[in-house]
Amino acid sequence: MIRIFLFVAAIFSSVNILAKEVIFPTVDNASIQADFTLRGPVGVILAHGAAFDKDSWGDIRERLIDKDFTVLAINFRGYGKSTLGDKQGALYEDILAGAQYLKEQGITQVGILGASMGASAAAEASVESEDKEINRMILLSPAFIAEPEKLKGYLLFIASEDEPSINAIKANFDKAPNNPKTLEILSGREHAQYIFTTKQKSTLTHLILTFLRKDEFSKKELVNAPDEVLKQEDTLKKSVLEQQDE
Numbered sequence: 001m002i003r004i005f006l007f008v009a010a011i012f013s014s015v016n017i018l019a020k021e022v023i024f025p026t027v028d029n030a031s032i033q034a035d036f037t038l039r040g041p042v043g044v045i046l047a048h049g050a051a052f053d054k055d056s057w058g059d060i061r062e063r064l065i066d067k068d069f070t071v072l073a074i075n076f077r078g079y080g081k082s083t084l085g086d087k088q089g090a091l092y093e094d095i096l097a098g099a100q101y102l103k104e105q106g107i108t109q110v111g112i113l114g115a116s117m118g119a120s121a122a123a124e125a126s127v128e129s130e131d132k133e134i135n136r137m138i139l140l141s142p143a144f145i146a147e148p149e150k151l152k153g154y155l156l157f158i159a160s161e162d163e164p165s166i167n168a169i170k171a172n173f174d175k176a177p178n179n180p181k182t183l184e185i186l187s188g189r190e191h192a193q194y195i196f197t198t199k200q201k202s203t204l205t206h207l208i209l210t211f212l213r214k215d216e217f218s219k220k221e222l223v224n225a226p227d228e229v230l231k232q233e234d235t236l237k238k239s240v241l242e243q244q245d246e
Contacts (some may be wrong), residue, residue, distance in 0.1 A: 020037070030077045035055075036069065043070040043105075049118055054074055060108055060208060091124070102112050138212070188200055
């Protein structure tokens with residue numbers, strides 16, 4: 001009888017974490033397909049890279065849900081069932097529409113985890129957003145940032161030390177405002193979501209969860225952060241933090 005109860009409980013638990021497919025509009029008349037899992041009051045938008053889609057996040061999506069984050073994994077316009085809008089290539093509108101959708105579901109704080117193309121779109125969404133519309137961002141190997149000096153909210157840049165765009169990523173980080181901001185450099189050469197396929201996966205996951213779960217940031221805490229990360233993750237070869245009052 002106990003075994004039956006545990007089996008049924010496991011089934012219900014598994015069903016409970018399944019995402020609901022939703023479609024919401026953007027201001028330029030695109031329709032964005034996404035997987036939505038409602039949990040706690042803090043939401044995270046997952047913004048994929050050019051070679052990926054909303055289904056590509058794997059374990060990190062499940063870890064976020066396990067930690068009680070509400071998760072919205074979007075398909076950018078032109079991917080899956082998402083349709084194009086009136087503005088050509090306006091991926092940032094997809095993210096802003098996602099943030100609005102989360103607010104309509106009662107989410108009080110919105111964070112973004114963007115990878116490569118998705119990180120670039122997240123950065124542009126941040127620039128175009130209203131104050132405190134997007135509270136924090138993780139930019140994983142951002143492919144391009146047009147106006148890094150205008151980024152809003154708490155910022156975490158993550159990249160591999162030998163990836164081809166590392167110099168551009170560091171330059172964009174240097175130009176970003178200290179809201180505060182953090183730069184984490186991992187050993188290896190893999191780019192963006194591909195880092196999840198390497199031995200750096202656990203380190204990357206730890207950095208993401210720690211950043212999103214932290215209630216408040218201060219400049220002093222960010223200075224001390226690398227030592228804590230290095231103690232917890234032996235595979236982290238280099239952790240670089242910078243502060244710059246702009």
